[in-house]
Amino acid sequence: MQNNVVALPPASGGPVDARAIEDAVRDWVTNPAFLALVAAFGGPRADRDLTRYLEDLERFSELWDFRDGKERNLSRPAEVPSTTERQILSAARVLGLRNVFERPGADWYHHCLILGGMVRACVIRPAWAAELARGGVRFGDVTALGGFRKLGGDEPVLARAAGLGQVSDELHAMDAGLRLAFKVADEPLVNGEYNPADPNSSWAVHRFRADDLPLSVVAAPSTQPHIRRANTADSYQWWARNVVELTPGHRVLLITSSIYVPFQHADAVRMLAAVYGCAVETVGVPAAWTVDGVPSQRFTAANYLQEMRSAIRSMRLLTESVRQA
Secondary structure, three states: OEOOEOOOOOOEOOOOOHHHHHHHHHHHHOOHHHHHHHHHOOOOOOOOOHHHHHHHHHHHHHHHOOOOOOOHHHOOOOOOOHHHHHHHHHHHHHOOOOOOOOOOOOOEEEEEEEOOOOHHHHHHHHHHHHHHHHOOOEEEEEEEEOOOOEOOOOHHHHHHHOOOOOOOEHHHHHHHHHHHHOOOOOOOEEEEEOOOOOHHHOEEEEEEEEOOEEEEEEEOOOOOOOOOOOOHHHHHHHHHHHOOOOOOOOEEEEEEEHHHHHHHHHHHHHHHHHHHOOEEEEEEEOOOOOOOOOOOOOOOHHHHHHHHHHHHHHHHHHHHHHHHO
């Protein structure tokens, strides 16, 4: 633990250390700031059995689910008391969701993987990857994850303000955002299978280059297409199987927003490090950092509760996975 921040589950390359991962997960869910927050909402006490405690936490954290199955920008507003709000924000920093893991620890990565999301993320995250590259961090290749999700809410307005043009879905917003960030004028080489009647089973890969750096944008199919679109874990798995050749010792840098770092890192350890033996590091774009045309985003206390729930679920799945390996 550095500066009172709980360390993320380790994935330094080679076979994963199941005991170290369990210890990291236990440290996260039994951190005093987290325990106090759970208690403030009437949640369960920490159980000596980690599996049972994670299951209890996941059931309890339904209180923190404000999405109701909707996209994050369309979730219902939620108010919390000011005293609890301060407690949430403090715990969010200790747990690594708030402006903590921002800078990579190395200057060379075989792969940079940019996580997709709302249209703001399709601009900010590729731009941060390009900023890191200009600052001396080198990548063997860069891939941005998108999807066939239609833009909604204020996303079309933000896309035009950011210079992405008339994009209609996340895949093309991420394509435009990546080309804008790395100053690529050429159109991509496109490969894929898209069925408008079954977008959850569709896939696409857009490839282009920035000088000698290979760039790609990927939309992965869902592993449960009749139920939902592809989630983060599906995208990791499909990228690893179809876009790159991961080998033990490869270093992968994931770029997302700070609030999503714990849950998306846990999924990456489960789907990438544990399967391929690669090293995984996850950073979040600094909250104060932005680009022209894209206002910075302020996350509410309710947003942090929502993503603590996401982290709980991902850490439960990670723990189960390494125990079964």
